[in-house]
Amino acid sequence: MDIRGSICALATPFTPEGALDLDAFGRLLDYQIDGGTQAVVVAGSTGEAHMLEHDEFDTLLSFAVRHVDGRVPVIAGTGEAGTAKTVALTRRAASLGADAALVVTPYYVRPTQEGLYRHFVDVADQGGLPVILYNVPGRTGCDLLPETTVLLRDHPGIIGIKEARADAQRIAATAELARADFVYLSGDDGTAVQAMLGGAAGTISVVANLVPAVFRELCDAATAGQADAANAVDARLAPLVDALNGAPNPIAVKSALPWLGLGSAMPRLPLVELAEGTVRDQIRQALIRLAPLAVAA
Template sequence: MQLSGSICALATPFTADGALDLEACARLIDYQLAGGTQALVVAGSTGEAHMLTESEWGRLLAFALEHVRGRVPVLAGTGAAATAASVQQTRRAQALGADAALVVTPYYVRPTQQGLLRHFTEVAEHGGLPVVMYNVPSRSGCDLLPETAARLAGHANIIGLKEARGDAARIAAVAPLAQPGFAVLSGDDASAHDAMLAGMQGVISVVNNLVPAAMRALCDAALRADRAAVEQHAAGLAPLIRALECAPNPIAVKAGLAALGICHAGLRLPLIELEPGAARVRLVHSLAALTPVASAA
């Protein structure tokens, strides 16, 4: 499997009383597929994976897989702080039928580079699924360095890297790792266009939840190296991407999905809904500029 293009880090819808909302999940998946999204991540950080019970995690993934019916690859978020727990969750995802596992660097425990090497190797060799590594130091507290990622890229069952550091130096260091059988994907919406022009093969995107067609157009332009079109699409998306930065992810995404009528804006504590005010107004206005549905909401 070679991942590329526009990949959505799906939000997980909840009802007004906090229950898992699978009907809204179906609406969100349909919206993504209609907009040209090329793969989906279920129960990642945007999907509030750590707010889900084990039962909910399984129900959500099983439902998504059944609803997608193989139309695009489905990646399950299976990363944990402990390697054994990540292996076990990856095996669960395999049993449910996921196509691959998105495995975040172990959070809070701050492993060494050698520890990260062994961690990802263990998950790749014993989890039963192809592995996409996920580096997001701002959340995990550790950084998978490019030289470590390069060593892991040679493993037959490690098929990609989601790199959420969007600085130019990191993009330049990891983009050359892309090769047949190993995809390097941006995990930062604001710099994704630069990353793809530098050689990355796609983006696992947050803003994709709200504007899948616009993100697909950006990815298509970037992957064919049409710089003029890339600049045009990136400029159009920039206000919405900036608006989403008003609160920790996925708070603003949920507010945007509510404005689109896809799901309730609710999250689970300690995350709380985006409060009324200037930030919400900017979010709705920037979303309305990109989608007629939001304009009518």
């Protein structure tokens, strides 16, 4: 399975009343594919996975699989705090037609490296989908170390890692683990160019929700080793990436969905809609500079 390049961690649009907005989700999927996005992640952290009911996860994922219709891989976020629950959710995603599972390190419980190793092996053995490891210590409270990842990459059911630690040392260490059957994907928009120029095969991105064509341009240049071109696109994207960092994900990125006709800005509690003010204005102005024809007046 060729999962690389520009990959979007999709937001989940809700109606103002809080229900799934599948019409808006379909528009978001089309916007991604038309913009060159090469794979999509459904029900990840940007998609408010832990705010979804079981039937909503099934509805959202099955809708995405039908709507995408094989045009790009559909990756399901299936990570839970417990191993048995993660296996069960991964099996459900497999039954609904997902192509792979993005499995975040168990959050809150803070497992040891041995626990992480056994967790991911069980999911890969029993879940029924190719597994992409997902390390994001700032959200989960635990860190999947490279020395554990190097053991996990030998499992035939584990096909890569999304590494969201943005420090140069971790980027370099993870790049050394990449090989033909194990892909390294950046999980941080701000350091995506550094990671891809250093060996990452692509990026699972938040900002791609809003500017998929520009982000595809970035990924194409960076994965081809075209440093000057990649850095030039990165400089254009930087104001929007910086503005989105002004509020927790996905609050900031969802604030821009109405301007693109892609749904409401409403997340689910305990997340709240981004208030009027400086951050919201910065996001809008940065988006207008990048995609002026797409932004509603």
